[in-house]
Amino acid sequence: MSIAAPDFRALEPSIKGRSLWSDAWRRLRQNLAATTSLVVLALIALACIVGPWLLPHPFDEVYWDAISAPPDFANGFYFGTDENGRDLLVRTLHGGRVSLSVGLVATLVSLVIGVLWGAVAGFVGGRVDAVMMRFVDILYALPFVFFVILLTVMFGRNILLIYVAIGAISWLDMARIVRGQAIGLRRKEFVVAATASGVSTFDIVRRHILPNTLGPVIVYVTLTVPSVILTESFISFLGLGVQEPSTSWGVLISEGAQVMETAWWALVFPGAFLAVTLFCFNFIGDGLRDALDPRDR
Amino acid sequence: MSAAPVLSVRDLAVHFTLRGGLPFVGDRSRVVRAVDGVSLDLMPGETLGLVGESGCGKSTLGRAVLQLIEPTAGRIVWLGRDVAELDREALRRTRRDRQIVFQDPYDSLDPRMTIGEIIAEPLRTFEPRLRADQRRARVEAMMAKVGLLPQQINRYPHEFSGGQCQRVGIARAMINDPKLIVCDEPVSSLDVSIQAQIVNLLKDLQRDTGMAMIFISHNLSIVRHISHRIMVLYLGKVMEVADRDTIYRASRHPYTQALVSAVPLPDPDLERARDRILLSGDLPSPIDPPSGCVFRTRCPIAQDICARRVPALDPVATTDSKGPHIVACHFRDETGR
Amino acid sequence: MPSIPATAERFAPAASPGRAVLEIRDLSTAFETPDGIVRAVDRVSLDVGAGEALGIVGESGSGKTQLFLSVMGLLAQNGSANGSVRLDGSEILNLPPRSLNRVRGARMAMVFQDPLTSLNPYLTVRRQMTEVLVTHRGMTEVQARRHSVDMLARVQIPRAAERIDLYPHEFSGGMRQRVMLAMALLCRPSLLILDEPTTALDVTVQAQILALVRELRSAHETAIVLISHDLGVIAGTCDRVAVMYAGRIVEQAPVRELFYRPQHPYALGLLRSTPRLDVIGGERLPTVPGQPPDLLRVPPGCPFAPRCSYRFDRCEIEEPLLRPAGDAHRKACHLEKL
Numbered sequence: 001m002s003i004a005a006p007d008f009r010a011l012e013p014s015i016k017g018r019s020l021w022s023d024a025w026r027r028l029r030q031n032l033a034a035t036t037s038l039v040v041l042a043l044i045a046l047a048c049i050v051g052p053w054l055l056p057h058p059f060d061e062v063y064w065d066a067i068s069a070p071p072d073f074a075n076g077f078y079f080g081t082d083e084n085g086r087d088l089l090v091r092t093l094h095g096g097r098v099s100l101s102v103g104l105v106a107t108l109v110s111l112v113i114g115v116l117w118g119a120v121a122g123f124v125g126g127r128v129d130a131v132m133m134r135f136v137d138i139l140y141a142l143p144f145v146f147f148v149i150l151l152t153v154m155f156g157r158n159i160l161l162i163y164v165a166i167g168a169i170s171w172l173d174m175a176r177i178v179r180g181q182a183i184g185l186r187r188k189e190f191v192v193a194a195t196a197s198g199v200s201t202f203d204i205v206r207r208h209i210l211p212n213t214l215g216p217v218i219v220y221v222t223l224t225v226p227s228v229i230l231t232e233s234f235i236s237f238l239g240l241g242v243q244e245p246s247t248s249w250g251v252l253i254s255e256g257a258q259v260m261e262t263a264w265w266a267l268v269f270p271g272a273f274l275a276v277t278l279f280c281f282n283f284i285g286d287g288l289r290d291a292l293d294p295r296d297r
Numbered sequence: 298m299s300a301a302p303v304l305s306v307r308d309l310a311v312h313f314t315l316r317g318g319l320p321f322v323g324d325r326s327r328v329v330r331a332v333d334g335v336s337l338d339l340m341p342g343e344t345l346g347l348v349g350e351s352g353c354g355k356s357t358l359g360r361a362v363l364q365l366i367e368p369t370a371g372r373i374v375w376l377g378r379d380v381a382e383l384d385r386e387a388l389r390r391t392r393r394d395r396q397i398v399f400q401d402p403y404d405s406l407d408p409r410m411t412i413g414e415i416i417a418e419p420l421r422t423f424e425p426r427l428r429a430d431q432r433r434a435r436v437e438a439m440m441a442k443v444g445l446l447p448q449q450i451n452r453y454p455h456e457f458s459g460g461q462c463q464r465v466g467i468a469r470a471m472i473n474d475p476k477l478i479v480c481d482e483p484v485s486s487l488d489v490s491i492q493a494q495i496v497n498l499l500k501d502l503q504r505d506t507g508m509a510m511i512f513i514s515h516n517l518s519i520v521r522h523i524s525h526r527i528m529v530l531y532l533g534k535v536m537e538v539a540d541r542d543t544i545y546r547a548s549r550h551p552y553t554q555a556l557v558s559a560v561p562l563p564d565p566d567l568e569r570a571r572d573r574i575l576l577s578g579d580l581p582s583p584i585d586p587p588s589g590c591v592f593r594t595r596c597p598i599a600q601d602i603c604a605r606r607v608p609a610l611d612p613v614a615t616t617d618s619k620g621p622h623i624v625a626c627h628f629r630d631e632t633g634r
Numbered sequence: 635m636p637s638i639p640a641t642a643e644r645f646a647p648a649a650s651p652g653r654a655v656l657e658i659r660d661l662s663t664a665f666e667t668p669d670g671i672v673r674a675v676d677r678v679s680l681d682v683g684a685g686e687a688l689g690i691v692g693e694s695g696s697g698k699t700q701l702f703l704s705v706m707g708l709l710a711q712n713g714s715a716n717g718s719v720r721l722d723g724s725e726i727l728n729l730p731p732r733s734l735n736r737v738r739g740a741r742m743a744m745v746f747q748d749p750l751t752s753l754n755p756y757l758t759v760r761r762q763m764t765e766v767l768v769t770h771r772g773m774t775e776v777q778a779r780r781h782s783v784d785m786l787a788r789v790q791i792p793r794a795a796e797r798i799d800l801y802p803h804e805f806s807g808g809m810r811q812r813v814m815l816a817m818a819l820l821c822r823p824s825l826l827i828l829d830e831p832t833t834a835l836d837v838t839v840q841a842q843i844l845a846l847v848r849e850l851r852s853a854h855e856t857a858i859v860l861i862s863h864d865l866g867v868i869a870g871t872c873d874r875v876a877v878m879y880a881g882r883i884v885e886q887a888p889v890r891e892l893f894y895r896p897q898h899p900y901a902l903g904l905l906r907s908t909p910r911l912d913v914i915g916g917e918r919l920p921t922v923p924g925q926p927p928d929l930l931r932v933p934p935g936c937p938f939a940p941r942c943s944y945r946f947d948r949c950e951i952e953e954p955l956l957r958p959a960g961d962a963h964r965k966a967c968h969l970e971k972l
Contacts, residue, residue, distance in 0.1 A: 017411055017452035189404040196365055197419040197469070198392030207418070211409045350836035351807075458925045459694075488693035489863055490922035493907035497918050515837065518909040522919065545911060559841035560911045561866025565889045567912070568870035575845065576838050579806045 034287025122182025
C-alpha cells in the first residue's frame, strides 16, 4: 500500500527536470558582460580560423614594395605590414590560431590530468594523497622558464614543445583546486550514502565527485586559458616560442614593441587582439562563477 | 520468526583520538569515547529504537554497525558472519543488504543527479546486467511504493520538498530489498505534519518486507511509536533496554525516567499536572567521563557506590517487559514505581 | 534534584489579560525574490496581554517567525512590512532605526533558536550583558556587572559571578540559552518573544528551560510569545494559542480549547498526527496529506484547501476570514462545525 502524496509543485507529468546546469545557463544568459564576451570571443575565433583562408595575402608572403607600410584600405593591407613586408592582418589572425590553440590544448591537458589527479588524491586521502601532492609540490618548485629553455636546447624550437611545457605546468593548480573540492565532497552525506550503497571508489569518483567539482573547475578553466596564452606570449616574447615564419600574438607583440615608435600598428593590432581575448575570458569566468554559485533549493 | 539475529554486536567501541599539546611534552592526546561497549542483537522484522541526547553516541553507533565508521573494538556479526573476516570486496557486497537513511533529506542526495539516477544507483552497483528499461521499471515501481509520482523520475532533488526527498532516500535504501535499514534521525528535519507520513511509510515497508530496522532519534514519542524495543544511551553507554511500553510505563533507570518525564505531551491538563524529574547539572565532557556510572553526576539517587563501581548491564528481577529488560544501575530493583 | 511536585508548577493564567502589551493589526510582510513576491505574513491581527503567554504554532511557510521579526524590525533587506504594531500603546512598526533601538532590548526582547549564533563569540558574556544595561538603563559598569550576575543567578547558572567572564563557547547549549534569556530580561521588557527557544536543545534541558520561562513569567508579569512547532511545548507553557498556516492565522483559542476542541481542520490534523508518548494508537499515525504550502503559488480561496479532507466548493473560491467559534475562540474556516 502506497501513500500517494499529492504534490502541487510539479503537477504536469513532465519528463524533463530542471537541472542545476540549465538554471546556471539561464543565469549566465542574463549576464550582459558574459554574453557579449562569448559573442566577441566566438567572432575572434572564427576570424582566426577562417580568415587566413579568405584573405588574399598569405601569412608568410613578403611584399617587397610594402615594407613597414601603415594601415591602408587602398592597397589591402588593413593592419599594415610588418618590417618584413608581410601583411599584419593575416599574420595577426594566424598568430591567433597559434595562441588560441595553445590556450585550448594546454588547458585541456591540464584539465584532464589535473582533475583526475586532484579527485583521486582528495577522495582517497591518506598516504596516496600525501604522495600525489608531494609530487605536485616538487613540480611546482620547478623554475618554469628554466625548464622551457632546457627543452628548447634539447629539442629545438617546436610548437609541440610549447604545448608540452605549458601543459606540464598548468595542471598543477587545477589538481590542487580539485583536491580541495574532493576533500570537501568526501564528507558530504550523498557521498557517504554512495559508500553505504556499496558503490566502488572508482565509481564514486566518477559519478559523484567529478560532476560536483565541475563548477569551480569550469570557472578555473576560463581563467587558465588566458593565463596559458599569456605564458605562451611570454615565452615567445623571450624568443623561445614558435618558429619563423609561423607566429603567435606573443611574437607579434615582441616584434611590434621593437618598432613601436615608427610603426605603431605593428604593436597595437596584435596587442588589442590579445587584450580583448583575455578580457572576454575573464568576463566569462566571472559570469560563470556567479551563475554556478547560488544553489537552488 | 527464525531465531537467528540478523545483526549481533558485542562490546562495540568507537573512540576518537584528539591530538593536542606539543610533541614530546607528555602525551596530551585525548580520547572521545563516542561509543563505549555496546552490545545488541537484532531479529529479522524487528525495530530497535536508539534514544539519547547529544553526545550519547546513537548516531555513531548506527554508522558503526554499518561500518561507515571504523569501530575501535568489538565484534559485529552480520548474518552469522563476523565482519572482521571479510575482505574489502566481500564487505562491499554486504552493503546490498544493509542500508541507511539520513537525517537531512537534501544533503543525502547528489544535487547533480536526477532522482531516477539516485534511486537506480544501488541497482547498477549490484545488478549491473540489468537493461536500462528493466532498471527503469524497477525504479518506477519503487517510487510508487514510497509515494512518489513515477513521472517525476527525471527531476532533480532541489525541485522537491523535504518530505519528498526523504522518500527518495528511502527508495534508494530499499531498492535492493535490504535486510536491515538504519534510520538516522530520518524525520527530525521535516515538518510535523510530514513526519507522520514518513513514519507510516517506514512501518508499512517493514511490514511488507520483513526487514529489521534501527531507528535513531532524540524524539522519544516517535521512537516509541515505531520501535519494538528501545535502547537508551548516555555518553556512549547503554543505560537501559526494554520493550517500548515498559520503557515508557515502567522504566527502571533514573535517566530513562527523567527522559520520559521531560518529554512534553500535547495535552494541557496532563502536561501541567505532571510530576517532572528535572536533572541538575550539565552533560559531562565525553573526553573525561565520570568514574563508575557515567550518569551519576546528574542522577537524583546517586550514592557512593556509583562513583566507585561501573554498574553492570543486567536484567531486572521482576518486570512486565516483553523480552529482556536490562538496566545499568546499581539500584535497578529498587527504582520501580 | 528531586522531582518537583505538581502544585509548585501550576500557575494561574491571567484571568483577563489586563492591558494589552502588544497589539498587531493587519500586519502583512512581503519579500521580493527573483522568483516573485512571497507573502510571508498575510493580514495578521493579534493581542498579547501583560502576564500572558501566547503560543504560536506553525510549520514551514506558516510565517510565524517572520511575523515577529517584523515586529522587532529585524526583517531581511528584501522584506517589507505593512500594518500596525503597537507596543504599550505606541506604534513601533517601521520606526527609524534610532528610535527602534531604544525600544529593542529595553521594552521588547527576542530570544532565538540557536544560541550559538545569537551570541558574539568574541566578547565575554559580561561584556554583552553590561552593554545592554549601560546603553538602555544608563548604569555604570560596576552597577551593570552586579545586575548581570544577579540575573544569571536568577536563570540558575551556577557560580554566576565567575562564569560571567567566560566566552559563549565555554557554555553548554542549555547554559547559553539561559544566558540569552537573562540578557533578554535585563531591562525588564514588557514583551519577550521566544522563537523556538528549545528546539536545538536536549529534551531534559528543554524541560529545565521551559520551567524557567514559566517561573520568570509569573514573577514579572512579562507578556510572552512562544513560537514553536512542538505542540507539547505549547501545551505546557501557553495560555492562548494561535495556529498559523501560509502566513495567516487559521485558528486562535485558549489553550485548552484548542487542544481539546480544535475547530480548524489543519489544527485538528496537526494534533492527530503528532505522536504522543503516552498513547500507542493503532498501527498508523493519522496524517495531514500533501506538502506545506509553496508561498510563491498560493491557490485562491483557503490556502489549506488542497490538503483538507473537509473541503467543499466554497473553499477553493473564497478565502475564509477569522470568525467566532466559541468562547474567545476564532477560526478561519467555512465549515460550521468540525
